[in-house]
Amino acid sequence: MSDVAVCAVRVVCLHDFVDADSCPGLALSVRQMTGSMFWKFDLHTSSHLEALLEKEDVTLTELMEEEDVLQECKAQNRRLLLFLSQDHCMQELLHLITTEPPAGVDEMKRFKYPNIACELLTCDVGVINDKLGNEETMLETLYSFLEQPSPLNPLLASFFSKTIGNLITRKTEQVISFLRGKEGFLSLVLKHIDTSAMMDLLLRLISCVEPAPLRQETLNWLNEEKLAQRLIELIHPERDEERQSNASQTLCDIIRLSRDQANQLQEISEPDPLLAALESQECVGQLLQNMFSGERTESCIVNGIQVLLTLLEIRRPVVDGVMDAQGFERSYAVNSSILLAIQPQLIHFHQLLLEPPKRSPMLTTLGVLEEPLGNTRLHVARLVASLLYTSSASHAVVAQELCRLNTMDLLLDLFFKYTWNNFLHLQVELCVALSEPQTPEPTVTPENSAHNTLVTHLFQHCQLVQRILGAWEENDKIQLEGGMRRGYMGHLTRIANTVVHNMEKGPVHTQISRLIAELPEECRGCWETFVDQTLSETNRKNTIDLVHIEGPFPKELTLQQAFSDYQIQQMTANFVDQFGFNDEDIGKIYTRLILFLLKCSIWCMQANTAVFEACSKEKIQPFDDDEEDIWEEKEINYATQTKSRNR
Template identity: 65%
Template sequence: CSQHSAPQMPARPRTGPPAAASSMFWKFDLHTTSHMEQLLEREDVTLHELMEEEDVLQECKAQNRRLLLFLSQDHCMQELVSLITEEPPADLEEKLRFKFPNIACELLTSDVGMINDKLGGDEALLEKLYHFLEKEPPLNPLLASFFSKTIGNLIARKTEQVISFLRKKHSFISLVLTHIDASAMMDLLLRLISCVEPAPLRQEVLNWLNDERLIQRLTELIHTGRDEERQSNASQTLCDIIRLSRDQANQLAEAAEPDPLLAVLESQENVSALLKSMFEADRTDVSVVNGTQVLLTLLESRRTGLEGLMDLCSQGSECAYSVSSSVLRALEPHLKDFQQLLLDPPKKSAILTTVGVLEQPLGNARLQVARLVAALLQTNDGAICQELCQLSIMDKLLDLFFKYTWNNFLHFQVELCVASILNHSAHGTLPPASQQNHEDPPPKAGPQDPPHSPLFQQCRLMQRILDAWEENDKIQVEGGARRGYMGHLTRIANTVVQNLEKVPVQSQIRDLIKELPEDCRGRWETFVGETLRETNRKNTVDLVSTHNLHSSSEDDDMESPFPNDLSIQQAFSDYQIQQMTANFVDQFGFNDEEFSEHDENINATFDRIAEINFNVEADDSSASAAAFEACCKERIQQFDDCEDEEDIWEDKEINYAKQEEAEPEVAAAAAATTVAQGVESVESQSRCFPSNSSSSLRQPVCTASILTVCVGPGWTADFGEVDVSGSSSSWGSSEPSTADTNDTGWANFTEFQPFCRYG
């Protein structure tokens, strides 16, 4: 290239762009046309060709006008609707059969105004959509989901047009319920209830659905003779309607019209019809479970679970629940049917579990009964509690509790039942214990009398707790596994003990305990005073531990050479926590917001750490600080600066054979370095090393880390005098033996004392 000179360019004026450069720019045209635009420019382009493009959906959502004009044509809209409502050819490859129906559904539900207007305003297209419901069951689940999503989008975007169209179809609800085995139909019904705005139009829709007897027809589907999928979806739909209606009722003004669907659901007539369907003829596990799910939803409170129950009961039984009385009145005569389920459940085959073969499983039906009883007891309704007592349902549940050792779902529900009885008893009146005996059935309780006494007499709660606990201890002593209900049993026992301290029931329970046999009373007192207390202690987690932290398990057996003076530990602990915490928070100033987004503030945390200024200030007015200083002055002698100073950084020959005593300046330098680095807090105890024979490497006998920290802009430490000579230190520790180290030439690390640090 160097042999050929570049051609001379002709002179050109300095103003204006170069002609050659301008031509080269237009030669390499940077303006690109997408393949989608090229297709749309063709007059013979087809819908399938456009749907083959990967960016067709993005272009549609970006409202590419040429694409939207093409898609909104009549023949294109008809083809899109056909794709989501008609079965694709069976000869296509499986992964390609529903490719175009899926894309068609995404285009129709892309929430673009032009497509919504076309689809919602064209009755012919709506008729084509509606025709999908007229097909014979079962529907293709995927096509049903495409149909439901498309109609649901129109209900939300073109509400008036679509609702008006559907109300003209008298068979609409019947067809939807015919296909209720497809979950997409359940979603369609819920959209009609929850996605209609404004409020007056929504009320019209609710009245229309109520006139069509939607709730009654769904309830009839929960019947012994129905298939499982249909029953399950009908039950789930009713549960969702209850929750949606209650949520919307809470959000609307008090003057709003009541929800007719919720009113029917909570009516005594409808609940009775549901219970009749559940227990009519040969009851099945499916009908019982699905029906009980609806009942549990009707009995739902705003706060559930054991902790929520405790909070509610502490405020009084009247605040716990606000359940419709019609639901409870309908349930009351059918409680005997649930009792019979506990005694004679639907037959279940044996199952293999991780703990062996279970010949007679508990079954979902009995578990749902336990959940229902727990929910009913939480209502604290007098008539319900009376009926439960007469049927001895709690006794049956406790039998199942101890029989099914590993079913924690059941254990939790029984625990809830016991907690409900005891906690509601603390806010009500109880019948005298003298009116009870072991043979006679429990007396009828009043409207506010929970089944308290039968829990201790008929159900023998205390004896069961003691027997189960002793049996578990025996099994564990023999090498067996701890029973699966022991955690729940511990909490039940604690609930009983806690209620002994509540005034309204204290005397009642104590009278019941006095009626127990003498040996049982003694076992209970010993259990509460020793066994339960020790169990609670083991189950308690210490958030802050004052124990020494060791670097290895070998230090566990070592004893500290310092006196175990609790006053020093307590004074230092209070002083350290108060001063160090206050200075750390004040100077460092972290808050929750700085940790909310780590990606944005990745360096902020480290920048703040660089600015930390550890400054421990002693407050003379603080009792903890004064006690700390007094203990230090009493126990520790001041350091004396050694006249013969030595450079600790000077290179020395290291010999591991022997060691000798350290001079004070080494201890002072080591302590100063520790403080300057900010690694360890001020400590009330020292680090100790063994004193051995002479060596070029000097080791301190006792390095005291008690420092006098002065208030100022930085760290300043005043090291006093301490006597490090001789065979013993001022702490009274004797010189350790050096026999092993003299024989082997190595340090004896087993005689090192542990580093005493506070976490």
């Protein structure tokens, strides 16, 4: 039934409900409305779809040509559902979404019927769900799609995944029982994992099965089929990049879904077997072995690190307003077996910073970058930052190994070498900040002295203070000669502030103060002058707020009036080295664009305020005691009200 028809039926029901004796005006209005609606839309005339259903030889294709067939199906048109639920119609619908359409047809029309068929099968109508889920012949026809050779048509795969996913949600027991009876089901899904729709199917099986006992049975079945281990096998240099990427993304989603469900469903007594398998030292070790076996490709290493980063997540931001019981971000404990598996392989990650997979030179507006940083080294930096974040008293061995390998010193070298790569600068800044904790720790013992070891290493071996002073002096010299401010200066400012903060009030302030006091006298004096004068002045400039403009908008507004020096640097530096925008003309255009957007924003706020005040003065009038009392009882003239309403 169309929206117009539904609306008309509701009005007719209202007409029957209204009492003409108690509400004569309302009854008259409803009678006029219903009469005009039936006259206007001629609802007594049957639709073209109904006329088609009257035909004895009507075909499914004819019905699918009708624009309102899907709407009528969702509205549970009885005659339409009786027609669609016939065996031959259901089989034809399934055939459309599982069989490649003939070639040579216009691409816009080629998948028209498969798309409509998928929408009809997934419109969540009980008759169709029952027909699909309760009859094994229907499920066999749907399952046959997986048995086709690779590669699958991505669009048909999405239709298949959506249809079977709907059945997993609506006819759970029947579909799970059917799939468990298929010996090679998981092998077929993983065979086609290069098609992203197969990822969705696996995640449906993990997250959409209810009730809890059946969900646990399903997870146990998937674990018995070695789902986690088989996905890890796909992250291998010998596999194609698409397969590696989808396997990695599936593993990340499984980890997050399993942890979220464990937090939300407190009644579950049994642990998630898939999560337990992925967090085991054996699985993490196998992943690392795959990443470093044979030729080291960027795809394999990056996809493997993505999984490790997900395993090392101990806090996740609020998503869609969902928080934990205390109203904070969700937090998770990192299994120590993960760090035990990673620690022996840290030397390989360190070596990747020295010798990453080869990349071609990249042309930027500053010239040719002979050796780009690359995604591999950026991800290794992210992994080191994550390891330092999760490192605790019981995981001091990881921090000690990083110090032994001198990884922090190497990251600082890359920080200053890649002047314009702010993505790398952020990760190195995090590493330095995490090496100097800003939250109190338990009493220091040999077992929990990881941060003390890192702090000593950072100041003595990496010479952090000397690097800060030297880079700042070099940047000042370049700018005095008319050159550009270095792209890392904003992050270097924050690193310097981190050192100062932790020296004054951090949990390791005594240690940092001692390490700075041990610096050569000249260096110590330069640092104290730098902190008291240069850094203090820089911080003052960086805390300038957005100007508040009163009255008419000024003709000229400088960028320095609106943004701090640090904010300007942050907005512009990311374009260089990554996208090649850095010459003087582009800089001017970018600056003008920021100013233009700023002016538009302030002008709009001022204009909206003026319009609101004008409307308020016009519409809101003070009460006049001499005016007629609107609450006084009086005779009601229904004809006048009806006329006014029609107008």
